Amino acid sequence: MPNEYSKANRRYWDGLVPVHFDSNFYDVASFKAGESTLRPTELKEIGDVSGRSLLHLMCHFGLDTLSWARLGARVTGADFSGPAINAARRLAEDCDIEALFIESDTYDLSSRLDDQFDIVFTSYGVLFWLPDVVRWANIVAKFLRPGGLFYIVEFHPIQGIFEQRNEDSELVVSRPYFTPDEPLRIEEDGSYAGRDTQLEHRLTYSWPHPLGEVVTALIDAGLRIEFLHEFPFTVEEFFPSCVASSEESFRLAKHDGSVPLLYSIKATKPL
Numbered sequence: 463m464p465n466e467y468s469k470a471n472r473r474y475w476d477g478l479v480p481v482h483f484d485s486n487f488y489d490v491a492s493f494k495a496g497e498s499t500l501r502p503t504e505l506k507e508i509g510d511v512s513g514r515s516l517l518h519l520m521c522h523f524g525l526d527t528l529s530w531a532r533l534g535a536r537v538t539g540a541d542f543s544g545p546a547i548n549a550a551r552r553l554a555e556d557c558d559i560e561a562l563f564i565e566s567d568t569y570d571l572s573s574r575l576d577d578q579f580d581i582v583f584t585s586y587g588v589l590f591w592l593p594d595v596v597r598w599a600n601i602v603a604k605f606l607r608p609g610g611l612f613y614i615v616e617f618h619p620i621q622g623i624f625e626q627r628n629e630d631s632e633l634v635v636s637r638p639y640f641t642p643d644e645p646l647r648i649e650e651d652g653s654y655a656g657r658d659t660q661l662e663h664r665l666t667y668s669w670p671h672p673l674g675e676v677v678t679a680l681i682d683a684g685l686r687i688e689f690l691h692e693f694p695f696t697v698e699e700f701f702p703s704c705v706a707s708s709e710e711s712f713r714l715a716k717h718d719g720s721v722p723l724l725y726s727i728k729a730t731k732p733l
């Protein structure tokens with residue numbers, strides 16, 4: 463990824479780590495008390511991980527990685543943010559959980575890590591930060607052992623095209639579905655875990671990826687798609703009129719059930 467984009471994005475994510483760490487959204491205190499941060503979707507769709515090696519790509523500060531470890535997986539987490547990896551290592555130590563965390567851009571991970579894993583996992587808000595899904599899919603395939611399983615649960619690219627100005631307004635198309643030639647350049651405060659946060663580094667570059675591009679990239683990387691699921695609920699209040707449908711999921715107040723908000727893909731690397 464061009465340096466300018468990667469640098470801006472890393473500065474943004476580095477700045478978000480302390481904010482997220484102290485946020486209600488991530489609720490580190492409950493995690494420390496033994497709670498899992500994994501959601502019903504990935505828990506059900508991945509199944510038993512005990513005794514299996516698991517690589518978590520773009521792991522942020524490691525709550526999900528460490529939650530998989532509590533379920534018996536031997537975990538490695540990777541993220542390009544130094545503060546995120548430091549926070550993840552501290553959390554692992556505080557909670558006495560065995561885990562390896564690696565600070566690396568996803569595209570450089572092959573030069574830092576040589577293992578192959580039973581499971582490669584990544585979730586909620588990752589592909590948008592990567593310019594090239596073909597390269598990404600090849601990296602996923604490289605880190606899987608033959609017979610290993612890849613799983614992603616991600617915000618649906620259809621949801622990403624909409625904006626809603628306020629609770630009473632309609633959803634309007636405001637971003638492209640297809641990957642544009644130039645990245646989206648977004649400069650704004652706040653994040654999903656703290657809408658009011660003032661950020662020192664607010665500039666980011668991102669790339670929407672259509673679902674067909676993601677699936678095709680995984681197939682071309684040699685993986686066998688087991689399923690592609692689409693869901694009418696999500697895990698963040700993306701739109702002002704989102705309504706909580708359970709403790710951890712949100713649905714559209716209007717058009718509920720008509721717009722896909724999340725998708726998941728399970729794929730295997732043939733033996």
Ligand SMILES: C[S@@+](CC[C@H](N)C(=O)[O-])C[C@H]1O[C@@H](n2cnc3c(N)ncnc32)[C@H](O)[C@@H]1O
Nearest residue numbers: 475520522541542543566567568585586587591
């Ligand atoms: C939205 S967060 C993932 C959230 C995660 N599912 C969670 O809730 O903890 C995206 C993560 O991707 C990382 N990231 C963004 N671009 C990256 C890149 N090129 N290589 C590695 N990590 C990257 C960021 O540092 C951030 O931790």
